[in-house]
Amino acid sequence: MLISLARLSDEGLRFEHQYQMDELDLTGHEFTLQQPLHVTGRLDRTGLGVHLRGQIDGAIEVHCDRCLQEVVIPIQRQLDLFYMPDDPLAGRSGEMELQPRDLDFAVYEHEAIDLDELMKEQMALSVPTRVLCREDCRGLCPQCGADLNLEKCQCQKPIDPRWQALADLQNKS
Numbered sequence: 001m002l003i004s005l006a007r008l009s010d011e012g013l014r015f016e017h018q019y020q021m022d023e024l025d026l027t028g029h030e031f032t033l034q035q036p037l038h039v040t041g042r043l044d045r046t047g048l049g050v051h052l053r054g055q056i057d058g059a060i061e062v063h064c065d066r067c068l069q070e071v072v073i074p075i076q077r078q079l080d081l082f083y084m085p086d087d088p089l090a091g092r093s094g095e096m097e098l099q100p101r102d103l104d105f106a107v108y109e110h111e112a113i114d115l116d117e118l119m120k121e122q123m124a125l126s127v128p129t130r131v132l133c134r135e136d137c138r139g140l141c142p143q144c145g146a147d148l149n150l151e152k153c154q155c156q157k158p159i160d161p162r163w164q165a166l167a168d169l170q171n172k173s
Contacts, residue, residue, distance in 0.1 A: 001116055002112040005043070005113065016038075016040045018039075024120060039057075041053055048084060048085060050082070055077070055079065056075055061073075067133060067137055068140070069147075073128070084105055086109045
């Protein structure tokens with residue numbers, strides 16, 4: 001969804017959109033939408049730039065890092081972003097002093113903000129670095145691939161050669 005800045009007046013612009021399950025191209029991402037993504041917000045001009053504030057609500061689905069079960073991650077994120085035109089120095093000359101907000105901004109092109117890219121970015125930021133279906137997830141057996149949360153695998157665990165002599169003693173008794 002592109003938001004045209006050509007119709008952005010001095011009073012700002014409110015927007016609201018509900019992304020359907022197949023509306024965003026999530027190819028190459030490690031997550032899928034679990035429920036429609038709802039975004040609401042407001043755009044305001046700030047000199048040359050645009051200030052976007054809003055809220056994202058929805059849920060994504062990722063795989064557990066240990067057992068590959070599907071894990072649902074709810075998304076409830078506040079948006080507070082600044083956008084500058086692709087040439088932020090247009091119309092300015094001389095030295096400029098950077099403000100703290102200048103260090104955290106994005107760029108828009110062709111007088112439009114691509115909300116789709118922003119949504120994909122925010123979903124990716126919602127995925128934790130370590131995804132577990134539950135805290136005590138036992139994962140998959142490295143030999144047979146059995147889900148150790150659901151069943152006990154029947155694989156013979158290889159014995160470390162350094163402990164083989166003790167294993168032989170145990171088997172003799």
